[in-house]
Amino acid sequence: MPQPSTLRFVLGALVAITAACQGDRSAEPPVHLIRNMDHQQRFDAQEANPFFADGRGMRLPVDGTVAVGQLRDDGHLHRGRGLDGKLADALPSQIKLSRTFLKRGQERYGIYCTPCHDSAGTGEGIIVQRGAGMPRPPAFTDARLLSEPLGHFYDVVTNGVRNMPGYADQIPVEDRWAIVAYVRTLQRREYATLDHVPKRAAKQLGWTPPK
């Protein structure tokens, strides 16, 4: 028969192991007994690679080079400016205004803009409300902004202005135009009259134009 002290040790160890439950928190990485192919001879997105001096697995483009398809040479589409170099007041020809496009703009606006501008564009977003140092952005219905061309908003979303950072890295070009178009609708609904409402929609809603 085993010694009582050995028995106590084994029992103690068993209790210690079995007391650990599924889902217990641990800062230690998972232990896998069988590690076949857990880590393959490749580097995934954003993985560190000790081969390179800067440790990045994802390489930065060489200075002064442009990747295929990344040449942003359309002044209107990529910079919001016409051939004369002035800010354009229309959507680029590649983009068709539609209901889905505006819905897309609304969704994207909700993701990237509401934290500061709030969902109605008054400039009272949650970050501004918390008062941690973010100044209140102007409402889109300010007289100055009402008279700005569409290209101005595209330029601001892309490159930023004053306290606002540029969003060129976070939002693809088409989505930026969708946001711009949605900002225009946010402005419109502030001063819209019944004349702006399509006749069919007005009829459905039971709105009759004043005589």
Add this chain to the structure above:
Amino acid sequence: MAAFFPRWTNQIPLALAFGFPLSVVAIICAVWYWASPRYTDAGYRPEQPVEFSHRLHAGEMGMDCRYCHNTVERAAVAAIPPTKTCMNCHKLIKPESERLAPVRESFETGEPIRWNRVHLLPDLAAFDHAPHVAAGVGCNKCHGRIDQMDVVEQKEPLSMSWCLDCHRDPGPQLRPRDQVTNLAYNEHYDPDSDPKRKRKLDELVPPLHCSGCHR
């Protein structure tokens, strides 16, 4: 002649008859419980170089997941944001904070912050976020209530059987496309009666064959 075997050896056959099957069952149960990814993987909560709180940003302030993880709809990886994304706000908000010092340093030097990956899916499994988001699988189905976590931890086992549970019966896991990043979404949803859904349940065929994920 004295007995060759002491008297207690008479009990060996009986002990074996009961003890052996019991220990086999015990070993099976132990492996089933403690070798499962529910034990080995779930609950992993690494320390991060910056005390970033998802509970504050995504929960309290209600920022959309995609503000930072903006590639999730287009790419396989829901990218960890570059330091620039942090600095969008933190250039002005708490610019003196001690806890944000590594973020400012990274922004100034261009040296990326080395975040610790939480969900360590093995390289042998190919996972793509984009089709899951497009199908309407909520973020919290795999990641849990991130908006309630100060320090992010792995909630689900991410094991093969766990993946297949959903691939075999995706219906109950789905939600409207515009509710994917709403981690609190908890409503009954019928994909087939949603007029906005382009692909109905029949057309949604999550792969069950090996090369669907192991490629």
